[in-house]
Amino acid sequence: MQSEAGDGTQTGAMITLTDVARAAGVGESTASRVLRGHGSFSTKTRESVLTAARSLGYVPNRIAGTLASMGSKLVGVVIPSLSNIVFPDVLRGANTVLVGAGFQPVVAVTDYDPEREESVVESLLSWRPAGMMVAGLEHTERTGAMLRNARIRVAELLDTDGEGIDIVVGFSNRKAGRVSAQHLMSRGYRCIGYVGHDLSLDLRAAKRFAAFRAALGEAGLSVIGEEIIPAASSIEAGRDGLARLLERCPDLDAVYFSNDDMAIGGYFHCLARGITIPDRLAIFGYNGLDVARSAPQPLSTILTPRVTVGEIGARLVCSDGPSAVVDIGFELIEGATT
Amino acid sequence: MQSEAGDGTQTGAMITLTDVARAAGVGESTASRVLRGHGSFSTKTRESVLTAARSLGYVPNRIAGTLASMGSKLVGVVIPSLSNIVFPDVLRGANTVLVGAGFQPVVAVTDYDPEREESVVESLLSWRPAGMMVAGLEHTERTGAMLRNARIRVAELLDTDGEGIDIVVGFSNRKAGRVSAQHLMSRGYRCIGYVGHDLSLDLRAAKRFAAFRAALGEAGLSVIGEEIIPAASSIEAGRDGLARLLERCPDLDAVYFSNDDMAIGGYFHCLARGITIPDRLAIFGYNGLDVARSAPQPLSTILTPRVTVGEIGARLVCSDGPSAVVDIGFELIEGATT
DNA sequence: ACAAAATTTGGCAGCGCTGCCATTTATCGT
DNA sequence: ACGATAAATGGCAGCGCTGCCAAATTTTGT
Incomplete structure (x- = not known):
C-alpha cells in the first residue's frame, strides 16, 4: 500500500470513504459515522478512522452524501x-x-x-x-x-x-417613500424634485417613488421636476442627474433621490458648484450607506437594515x-x- | 396516472428522469440525452421527451448528475x-x-x-x-x-x-505602494503620513505600505507619522484616523491611505474642517472606487481592475x-x- | 433488393455516500 | 455466571443520473 503524507499529499485516484474505512480496518458505515459524529462508535475506532482520514488526505464528497441522504x-x-x-x-x-x-x-x-x-x-x-x-x-x-x-x-x-x-x-418601500415625502414637507420644502435611475428594473425604487409622489399629492403638492437616468444607480448618475434637473428647474428647494448612491452624487454636485445645503437645496436619499453617514454633512436618508x-x-x-x-x-x- | 399542470404544478413525490422517460415512452438514457442535448435522437423523440418534462414540471437533479458524471x-x-x-x-x-x-x-x-x-x-x-x-x-x-x-x-x-x-x-501591490510614494514625492511632498486599517489581516495592504515606506526610504524620506486603526477599513475609520494623525503631526503635507474607503474618510475630514486640498494637505488612496472618482475633487489613487x-x-x-x-x-x- | 454503414435507442452498472437492519461485542443486574 | 439490555459494527440497497455498450432501426450504396 502506498504511504501518504499527513499534509494531505495524495497519490493516485481520489480518496474515498471506502479507502479510509479499509485503512482504518473498519466498515464503511462505521467510518461514515465517525466522520460525521453520528451514531455510536468506540473511542478506539474513532481514533483509527480519524487518523486514517487525515493521513490519506481524505476530503468527503458532499455531492455523494447529499444524493444519498436526499437533503x-x-x-x-x-x-x-x-x-x-x-x-x-x-x-x-x-x-x-x-x-x-x-x-x-x-x-x-x-x-x-x-x-x-x-x-x-x-x-x-x-x-x-x-x-x-x-x-x-x-x-x-x-x-x-x-x-x-x-x-x-x-x-x-x-x-x-x-x-x-x-x-x-x-x-415597506411604499411607506419609505411616503415617510420621505412627509419629512421633506415637514421641513417646509415645497418645490420638490426627483432624481432617479431606471425604475422599470428596480421595482422597489419605483414603489418608493410612487408612494412619495402620492404623499405629496395628498398634501396638494407635486413633484415639480424629475430626472430619470436610463441606467443603474451610481454616484455619477446622481451627479449628472441633479445637474440636469437644476438646469431645467432652478427653483427647486429639495430633491428626493432614488437611493443614496444617487443622492451622494447630488451632494457632490452641490459641493462642486457651491450650492449651499440645505439652505439653497435639500437632499434626501435612501439606504443609509456608510458614505452617506460619514459625509461632512451627514445625508438625510432612510436607513434600511x-x-x-x-x-x-x-x-x-x-x-x-x-x-x-x-x-x-x-x-x-x-x-x-x- | 396523475395529471400534472403545465405550469410546473406537481403532486406527489419529486419528479425524476425515470418519470419523464416513462411518460415519454422512451428509455432513461434517451430522455437524458434529449434533456442535455447530447448524443443523437430523432425529432419525434425529442418532442415527446420535452413535452413530458414540461408537463411533469421536471427539474433535473444536478447533484445526481454531477455524481454520475464525476465532473x-x-x-x-x-x-x-x-x-x-x-x-x-x-x-x-x-x-x-x-x-x-x-x-x-x-x-x-x-x-x-x-x-x-x-x-x-x-x-x-x-x-x-x-x-x-x-x-x-x-x-x-x-x-x-x-x-x-x-x-x-x-x-x-x-x-x-x-x-x-x-x-x-x-x-503587484508592492509596485502599487512604490508608485504611490513616487507620485507623492514627484509632486514635491516631503512630510508624508499614513493612515491605515488593521494590516495584520489585510496582507495586501501591508505589502503596499511596506513598499511605500521603502520607496520613501530610498529617497531619503520616511513616513513622518502613521495612524493605524485596529479594525477593518471604512470611511469613518479614515476620517477619525486622519483627525488623530493631524493632531499629532500638524506639519504633514500629504497622507497615504491604505485604500480609498479610508482616503474618502480623510477627504471628508478635510472638507469638514476646511483643510484645503491639495494645497494644505494632499491625499492619496488605493482602488479607484466610484465614490473616489466622482468626488468634487477626484481622489488621486490607484485604479485596480x-x-x-x-x-x-x-x-x-x-x-x-x-x-x-x-x-x-x-x-x-x-x-x-x- | 441486400449488405454495409450510420443513426437511434434501451439496459444496466456504477458515481460515493447514507440509512436501515442484522449481527456482533461489551456492559449490566442479580 | 448467565440471560438481558445496550453499544458498536458491517453489509448492502439505493439516491438520480450518466456513460458505455450492445441491440434495434433507419439510411445508404450499388
Missing part, C-alpha cells in the same frame, strides 16, 4: 446585482447565519431581469437546495410556480408590499416554522442635508 | 469580505464569466482569517468543484496542500507578489491551459487631491 445543505440566494453594496450587505447577513447553521449559500445574480431570475432560480433549484432566498416579491409566473412547488423554504427579502410565497422579510434582513431571512429559511411576514421597518435619519 | 459545474470562490465593495467587484467579474461558461459559483467568506480560509476551502472542496478562486497568495500550509492536491484549476487573485499555486491574476481580475481569473479557471501568472497592472489616477 442538501445548500441554500440558493438570488440577488439583482453585485454592483450596489446593498445586496452584498444582505448576502453578508445571510452568509453569516447560513454558515453558522451548517449551510452553504449559492449565489446567483439576475441583473434586475425577471427572465434571468427565472433561469437562475431554475438553475439553483436543480442543486436541490434546502432553501431559497430571493430579493423582492415580484417574479414571473413560472418563477413563482417553481418556487412554490420546490417544497423548500423560500424567503423573499427587502420588500413587504405585496403577496409573498412563504417567508417575507423586509420593510439590510444585513439584518439577510440574517433574519436566513434564520427563517433554516427553521421549520410557519410562513411569516416579518416587517423589520427602517429608520429615518435626520441628517444635515434637509 | 461538477461548480467553482468555489473564496473572498475575505463582503463589506468592502472590492470583493463583490471581483465576484461580479467572475460570476459573469463563470455563468457564461455554464458554471455555478459557490462563494465563501473568510473575514480575512487564514484559519477560516482553511475551513472554507475544505468545505468548498467537498463539493468537488471544477475550480477554485481565492484572494491572495498567502494561505496556511494545509490550505495550500489541499488546493494543490485537489487536482483542479486554482486561481489566486489580486496579488502577484509571491509564489502561486497554479493561476495567478492580479497586480478588480472586475477584470475576476473575469480573467474565471476564464483561466475554466480553461485547461498551463499554469500562468497574469499581471494586468493598475493605473495611477492623478486626481485633484495631490
Whole structure:
C-alpha cells in the first residue's frame, strides 16, 4: 500500500470513504459515522478512522452524501446585482447565519431581469437546495410556480408590499417613500424634485417613488421636476442627474433621490458648484450607506437594515416554522442635508 | 396516472428522469440525452421527451448528475469580505464569466482569517468543484496542500507578489505602494503620513505600505507619522484616523491611505474642517472606487481592475491551459487631491 | 433488393455516500 | 455466571443520473 503524507499529499485516484474505512480496518458505515459524529462508535475506532482520514488526505464528497441522504445543505440566494453594496450587505447577513447553521449559500445574480431570475432560480433549484432566498416579491409566473412547488423554504427579502410565497422579510418601500415625502414637507420644502435611475428594473425604487409622489399629492403638492437616468444607480448618475434637473428647474428647494448612491452624487454636485445645503437645496436619499453617514454633512436618508434582513431571512429559511411576514421597518435619519 | 399542470404544478413525490422517460415512452438514457442535448435522437423523440418534462414540471437533479458524471459545474470562490465593495467587484467579474461558461459559483467568506480560509476551502472542496478562486497568495500550509492536491484549476487573485499555486491574476501591490510614494514625492511632498486599517489581516495592504515606506526610504524620506486603526477599513475609520494623525503631526503635507474607503474618510475630514486640498494637505488612496472618482475633487489613487481580475481569473479557471501568472497592472489616477 | 454503414435507442452498472437492519461485542443486574 | 439490555459494527440497497455498450432501426450504396 502506498504511504501518504499527513499534509494531505495524495497519490493516485481520489480518496474515498471506502479507502479510509479499509485503512482504518473498519466498515464503511462505521467510518461514515465517525466522520460525521453520528451514531455510536468506540473511542478506539474513532481514533483509527480519524487518523486514517487525515493521513490519506481524505476530503468527503458532499455531492455523494447529499444524493444519498436526499437533503442538501445548500441554500440558493438570488440577488439583482453585485454592483450596489446593498445586496452584498444582505448576502453578508445571510452568509453569516447560513454558515453558522451548517449551510452553504449559492449565489446567483439576475441583473434586475425577471427572465434571468427565472433561469437562475431554475438553475439553483436543480442543486436541490434546502432553501431559497430571493430579493423582492415580484417574479414571473413560472418563477413563482417553481418556487412554490420546490417544497423548500423560500424567503423573499427587502420588500413587504405585496403577496409573498412563504417567508417575507423586509420593510415597506411604499411607506419609505411616503415617510420621505412627509419629512421633506415637514421641513417646509415645497418645490420638490426627483432624481432617479431606471425604475422599470428596480421595482422597489419605483414603489418608493410612487408612494412619495402620492404623499405629496395628498398634501396638494407635486413633484415639480424629475430626472430619470436610463441606467443603474451610481454616484455619477446622481451627479449628472441633479445637474440636469437644476438646469431645467432652478427653483427647486429639495430633491428626493432614488437611493443614496444617487443622492451622494447630488451632494457632490452641490459641493462642486457651491450650492449651499440645505439652505439653497435639500437632499434626501435612501439606504443609509456608510458614505452617506460619514459625509461632512451627514445625508438625510432612510436607513434600511439590510444585513439584518439577510440574517433574519436566513434564520427563517433554516427553521421549520410557519410562513411569516416579518416587517423589520427602517429608520429615518435626520441628517444635515434637509 | 396523475395529471400534472403545465405550469410546473406537481403532486406527489419529486419528479425524476425515470418519470419523464416513462411518460415519454422512451428509455432513461434517451430522455437524458434529449434533456442535455447530447448524443443523437430523432425529432419525434425529442418532442415527446420535452413535452413530458414540461408537463411533469421536471427539474433535473444536478447533484445526481454531477455524481454520475464525476465532473461538477461548480467553482468555489473564496473572498475575505463582503463589506468592502472590492470583493463583490471581483465576484461580479467572475460570476459573469463563470455563468457564461455554464458554471455555478459557490462563494465563501473568510473575514480575512487564514484559519477560516482553511475551513472554507475544505468545505468548498467537498463539493468537488471544477475550480477554485481565492484572494491572495498567502494561505496556511494545509490550505495550500489541499488546493494543490485537489487536482483542479486554482486561481489566486489580486496579488502577484509571491509564489502561486497554479493561476495567478492580479497586480503587484508592492509596485502599487512604490508608485504611490513616487507620485507623492514627484509632486514635491516631503512630510508624508499614513493612515491605515488593521494590516495584520489585510496582507495586501501591508505589502503596499511596506513598499511605500521603502520607496520613501530610498529617497531619503520616511513616513513622518502613521495612524493605524485596529479594525477593518471604512470611511469613518479614515476620517477619525486622519483627525488623530493631524493632531499629532500638524506639519504633514500629504497622507497615504491604505485604500480609498479610508482616503474618502480623510477627504471628508478635510472638507469638514476646511483643510484645503491639495494645497494644505494632499491625499492619496488605493482602488479607484466610484465614490473616489466622482468626488468634487477626484481622489488621486490607484485604479485596480478588480472586475477584470475576476473575469480573467474565471476564464483561466475554466480553461485547461498551463499554469500562468497574469499581471494586468493598475493605473495611477492623478486626481485633484495631490 | 441486400449488405454495409450510420443513426437511434434501451439496459444496466456504477458515481460515493447514507440509512436501515442484522449481527456482533461489551456492559449490566442479580 | 448467565440471560438481558445496550453499544458498536458491517453489509448492502439505493439516491438520480450518466456513460458505455450492445441491440434495434433507419439510411445508404450499388
